[in-house]
Amino acid sequence: MKYEAVIGLEVHAQLLTESKVFCGSSAEFGGDPNSKTDPVVLGMPGVLPVLNTRAVEYIIRMGLATHCSIAPFSRFARKHYFYPDLPKGYQISQFELPFCSNGHVDVNTEARGQQRIGITRIHLEEDAGKSIHDTAIAGHDSLVDLNRSGVALIEIVSEPDIRSAEEAGQYLAKLKQLVTYLEICDGNMEEGSLRCDANISIRPVGDAEFGVKTEVKNMNSFRNVERAIAYEIERQTNIVESGGRIVQETLLWDANVNTVRSMRSKEEAHDYRYFPEPDIPPLNISEEWVDSIRAALPELPEAKQARFVQNYQLPEYNAEVLTATRSLADYFEKTAADCQDKKLASNWIMSDVLRVLNDTKTDISEFSISPEALAELLNLISDKTISAKIGKTVFEEMLESGGSPRKIVEAKGLMQISDAGALEKIIDEIIENSPSQVEQYRAGKEKIFTYFIGQVMKETRGKANPATVNEILREKLKGA
Ligand code: ADP
Ligand code: MG
Numbered sequence: 001m002k003y004e005a006v007i008g009l010e011v012h013a014q015l016l017t018e019s020k021v022f023c024g025s026s027a028e029f030g031g032d033p034n035s036k037t038d039p040v041v042l043g044m045p046g047v048l049p050v051l052n053t054r055a056v057e058y059i060i061r062m063g064l065a066t067h068c069s070i071a072p073f074s075r076f077a078r079k080h081y082f083y084p085d086l087p088k089g090y091q092i093s094q095f096e097l098p099f100c101s102n103g104h105v106d107v108n109t110e111a112r113g114q115q116r117i118g119i120t121r122i123h124l125e126e127d128a129g130k131s132i133h134d135t136a137i138a139g140h141d142s143l144v145d146l147n148r149s150g151v152a153l154i155e156i157v158s159e160p161d162i163r164s165a166e167e168a169g170q171y172l173a174k175l176k177q178l179v180t181y182l183e184i185c186d187g188n189m190e191e192g193s194l195r196c197d198a199n200i201s202i203r204p205v206g207d208a209e210f211g212v213k214t215e216v217k218n219m220n221s222f223r224n225v226e227r228a229i230a231y232e233i234e235r236q237t238n239i240v241e242s243g244g245r246i247v248q249e250t251l252l253w254d255a256n257v258n259t260v261r262s263m264r265s266k267e268e269a270h271d272y273r274y275f276p277e278p279d280i281p282p283l284n285i286s287e288e289w290v291d292s293i294r295a296a297l298p299e300l301p302e303a304k305q306a307r308f309v310q311n312y313q314l315p316e317y318n319a320e321v322l323t324a325t326r327s328l329a330d331y332f333e334k335t336a337a338d339c340q341d342k343k344l345a346s347n348w349i350m351s352d353v354l355r356v357l358n359d360t361k362t363d364i365s366e367f368s369i370s371p372e373a374l375a376e377l378l379n380l381i382s383d384k385t386i387s388a389k390i391g392k393t394v395f396e397e398m399l400e401s402g403g404s405p406r407k408i409v410e411a412k413g414l415m416q417i418s419d420a421g422a423l424e425k426i427i428d429e430i431i432e433n434s435p436s437q438v439e440q441y442r443a444g445k446e447k448i449f450t451y452f453i454g455q456v457m458k459e460t461r462g463k464a465n466p467a468t469v470n471e472i473l474r475e476k477l478k479g480a
Helices: 053-065 165-181 222-241 287-295 301-312 316-322 326-337 342-360 371-382 388-401 405-412 420-433 435-442 446-459 466-477
Strands: 003-014 077-080 090-093 100-109 113-126 130-132 143-145 152-158 194-204 214-219 249-254 259-265
Touching: 003 165, 003 222, 053 100, 053 113, 053 152, 053 165, 053 287, 090 113, 100 165, 113 165, 165 194, 165 222, 165 301, 194 222, 214 222, 222 249, 222 259, 301 316, 301 326, 301 342, 316 326, 316 342, 326 342, 326 371, 342 371, 342 388, 371 388, 371 405, 388 405, 420 446, 420 466, 435 446, 435 466, 446 466
Parallel strands: 214 249
Antiparallel strands: 003 152, 003 194, 077 090, 100 113, 113 152, 130 143, 194 214, 249 259
């Protein structure tokens, strides 16, 4: 029997609001432990939470970008559990009336082509603090840092529409792309501002019913999400194939040893005793407010991609790569604005610029060559002042010295030699000095042509115009 996986993801994204979601303490990452707290964060008796409107605006942005319905009426709920990093004994979250529901995102997968992944709901909640179990701190086993406590968090719950580890990765990448385009979250999985829990089950191919699921937590990178899901699918398949049964449980991914550990079983599952949060009035969200948020949305990746194909006549694939992030797309557009050949700009950014960024692990926003300087270089190639090959040399020089491409070309005398008279003289000499190669060529050994090209390039230090050289060489070698 063949099995297929059924996967639903619960993704948490920390919102980039300045203050926390229900009080005025700073929501900034880091700082001295417990320096970003106040009576609300500490859960003191008698305090009242006050909702951060910016957080609601941000979650609505995400809801609109993922085609969700925005609830005209919604409210918060208390989710109760005990944990040392949750001083008040409950988390303010949403339960039966989330802000956003019934959305979707489309992903491109290798195995199944374009797939629509449903979004069940997106709700707003507060983050918890952090327990630090570091026995190296003298005299302590565990410590609590409440700086993260109360930071605005959205939870995006998907339908069980995902069918493989690869698709889960694609879906997560799409969410990261959206939150960063919307500028509501920095999308950093390593620092925990984007987090993902995976619900996984398997079923015989063709079955309509779902199998028993497990939930895998604690995966703090894209690579770990895909590895953990692949591992769990294999683990479940092995159990079922050897006649066993899957038990519903929560598992922790351990990236050090590439395996999962059980955290709790269904019997220990929480009863959160949700009830409506009495300290925050329910929210009426007006159509006008939603409309004004919609009108202020930035151009989103899919629209940008379509416009790049249309405006710059780029292949679909190039447009997709160049719109991966807003800053890369902006870099391309600024370059293209000053560039005669838009396709050339696209090719150079996709190969040379992205290679450098990848090698140096830098973001395009910190790239040392400005779009204007790159455009200047590419125009020197387009108007045949330099050859494409010399262009690469100048590019390397620009990386090192930061100089202007035109100045580098002038200072180093790199201008392309297109003058037929000058090239003819060089070529005549080479032919004169290579009687045996000429003979071989004329005897039909076509391949030796590259030898002559090489000689001309050597003689001109790569500056000869390849097209002109080609033409003259062919003519001369005919042996007129
Ligand atoms: P729970 O009550 O255990 O939290 P939910 O119904 O709220 O479960 O779903 C949580 C997540 O699990 C959602 O993303 C959903 O798509 C996914 N899910 C639900 N059932 C299954 C299943 N049988 N296999 C895989 N994922 C599932
Ligand atoms: Mg649930």
